[in-house]
Amino acid sequence: MKEVNQMLPVWMDFYLFCILLALFIYALTVNNITTLHKAYLAFHSLMMLWPSCNFIINITPDQQLQWFFLNVAFIGLSFLGFGWLMFSLVLTRKFYGLKRSFFYLSAAPAVLCSILATTNPWHFMFTQSSGGGWAVRTYGSLFWFFFISGLGYLLVSTVLIFKTAVNAAEGNMKKQVSLCMWGVVILIIFSQLDILFNVAFFPLFGVVPGLTSCGIVLSAVCFVIAINRYDLFRIVNIAQREVIDSMAIGMFVIDKDGIILDLNKSATRFLKTQAGRNFEMKGLLQLSEADGPDSIFLEEYNTNKLKSLQAEVKIIGEQTVHVSIHVSPVLDGKKNLLGRIITLNDVTELRSLLEQNNENNAILRQQNEELLRIQEELYDVNQKLEKATITDDLTDCYNKRYLMQQVAYEILVSQRYNIPFSILLIDVDNFKLINDAYGHLIGDNVLRSVVEAIKSKLRRSDILARFGGDEFIIYVPNTDRKGAVILAEKVRSAIENQWISSSRGDLRVTVSVGLVSVKAGAGIFGSPEDFLEELLARTDRALYDSKANGRNCVVSAE
Incomplete structure (x- = not known):
């Protein structure tokens, strides 16, 4: 014991x-x-x-x-x-x-x-x-x-x-x-x-x-x-089993020989079979042609068992359904094939929605193209309307309203950065006599010809506008008195040397030019608009002096 x-x-x-x-x-x-x-x-x-x-x-x-x-x-x-x-x-x-x-x-x-x-x-x-x-x-x-x-x-x-x-x-x-x-x-x-x-x-x-x-x-x-x-x-x-059986996607687990080891409840909706039987992929496929995509998928499924595959096929039954098939290999740690998992997903409704969506997209594309065309037309109309509000219909140069707004802004810029500028006022000599002698149509041609001659001598930064009647005004930025006089002479000479055709014979016209220049750093008095009015008044007096000196000349305001 x-x-x-x-x-x-x-x-x-x-x-x-x-x-x-x-x-x-x-x-x-x-x-x-x-x-x-x-x-x-x-x-x-x-x-x-x-x-x-x-x-x-x-x-x-x-x-x-x-x-x-x-x-x-x-x-x-x-x-x-x-x-x-x-x-x-x-x-x-x-x-x-x-x-x-x-x-x-x-x-x-x-x-x-x-x-x-x-x-x-x-x-x-x-x-x-x-x-x-x-x-x-x-x-x-x-x-x-x-x-x-x-x-x-x-x-x-x-x-x-x-x-x-x-x-x-x-x-x-x-x-x-x-x-x-x-x-x-x-x-x-x-x-x-x-x-x-x-x-x-x-x-x-x-x-x-x-x-x-x-x-x-x-x-x-x-x-x-x-x-x-x-x-x-x-x-x-x-x-886990409840989740798998409740899935709408059919799922088959097969061994490497194609024998069904397990399947969920939804799987029998696609293929009437049970565990222990051979999984027949060919029975799922509706071949459209011998070398079609279904045939290629079936060949890959039978020959390359280590490859993941995906295809969309049709299953013919009481009604045709589209099914998305996904095949995934199951491998061990040494990459040896143990079996495969095959999932079947009914995408008939999705396919129908895609087709309907494609039709809707085609309609939308057509409507978008029509809208784009309308937008382009509206843009062209807006461009024309915008141009009409700032240009002169007869000569196609800027009108007086645009000039007054733009030049007032340009004056501020010139003053801020100490840039000189000049203003030229041009008047066609004896234009009333031309209208009386040749008619208003020829008078209009004269004005258009004058504008073409002036534009040929201007820079892209210069602003030309019809001031009214037969008077034109030019804003010349970054230009002092000397440069303005040279430009005015070029304009005057270009107009004098051109011939204008008419039914009563060719004619030539001349212009009188008055100009004013503002030096760099010069201050402005009052608002830009008031200062511009003062400059235009001085330019007009210089033009008047040009007329008084016999026309066809350039006079610079002091």
């Missing part, structure tokens, strides 16, 4: 390890793997390290081997708290969207504890063997950092799960989270008891075996109950 009692502490951790292993295998075999599964299995594996390594320590006499497994056990226990935290985040649906830096910071205490435990043979400040082996041991100051770190992980996980349980609506979700929370609480209680009996009061009560292992096992039992009673894992697969 005494022998049995001595063996019980040795085999206690082994029995608990076997229970954990059985629970691990059960959870692995009866459920499909998802992200939640992976998180659970990761920390379940960490839970199994502590009892299994402690069992090996108790059955092997080799102290180096004992230390190796003890080191592994402490490393596993270091990351167990981190694993609990990660699983709690996944369970409470806060895992996704977290930054990578968060995981690094969260894992830092576990990594540091692992380093402290691994380097223990160099400082023995973490733990020391007692009684000639590592089965019985005492703990140093660095162990308490390990303890506080693990406890911190478990407390954060408890708070996280507790908040989720409080905020969750009544139902399976609340029960699942509550059970998981009790699993963490149980582990905290048993780990505290282990610290109390085997660290704080050691060797008062001797070695109390399996306390932390019992807490790990009981917490794992809570999780397994949550997994199976409330479909913690299976609900994900059920939801």
Whole structure:
């Protein structure tokens, strides 16, 4: 009987390890793997390290081997708290969207504890063997950092799960989270008891075996109950299946030989078949011609199974429908073909809308072209109207109203930038006698000829306008008195030397020119309009002097 009692502490951790292993295998075999599964299995594996390594320590006499497994056990226990935290985040649906830096910071205490435990043979400040082996041991100051770190992980996980349980609506979700929370609480209680009996009061009560292992096992039992009673894992697969079956898109999963492995409910709307049968792509296609696009797609489908394909075909049934077919290969890690996924999407309504849209676009294009034509006509009319408001109908040069507005503005510019300018006033000599002798039509021709002669001597920046009757005015920017006199002589000479045809014979006309110049930097008096009126009055007096001097000459105002 005494022998049995001595063996019980040795085999206690082994029995608990076997229970954990059985629970691990059960959870692995009866459920499909998802992200939640992976998180659970990761920390379940960490839970199994502590009892299994402690069992090996108790059955092997080799102290180096004992230390190796003890080191592994402490490393596993270091990351167990981190694993609990990660699983709690996944369970409470806060895992996704977290930054990578968060995981690094969260894992830092576990990594540091692992380093402290691994380097223990160099400082023995973490733990020391007692009684000639590592089965019985005492703990140093660095162990308490390990303890506080693990406890911190478990407390954060408890708070996280507790908040989720409080905020969750009544139902399976609340029960699942509550059970998981009790699993963490149980582990905290048993780990505290282990610290109390085997660290704080050691060797008062001797070695109390399996306390932390019992807490790990009981917490794992809570999780397994949550997994199976409330479909913690299976609900994900059920939801995924419901989503796939509710899709309007038909979906087939076939193996590399074309045998249907699975299909959703919408798939039978396109092809009356079932799992286990061969998928007949040719039966879906309505070939329009031997070398048409459908035939090319079918050839690619049969010969190049590693290529993603897409085509739009017609399926003939009670009514013709347009179907978009998409074929995607499923490859393993070595790029070997495992099978293919084929999706069928009814695009008949979309095709009809596209055709209707094309018709509407054609109508809109036609209307747009008509609008553009109307806009061009309106633009031409506006240009003509604008031109009519600022030009003289007879001579096609600017009218007096435009000249007065533009020259008033040009005066301001010239004054601001200290630019000289000149104004020329031109009058056709004896124009009334020409009208009386040759008629008004010839008189009009004379005025047009005078304008052509004047324009031939002007720059593009000069402004020519009909001032009224047989008088014309020229604004000459950036020109002083000397330049204005030279220009006036050129204009006068050009008009004098041209011949004008008429029914009564050719005739020549002359003009009298009066001009005024404003020096650079000269100030203006009053408003630009008043200053312009003053300049025109001085120019008119110079023109009067030109007439008085016998006409056909240029006179500059002082």
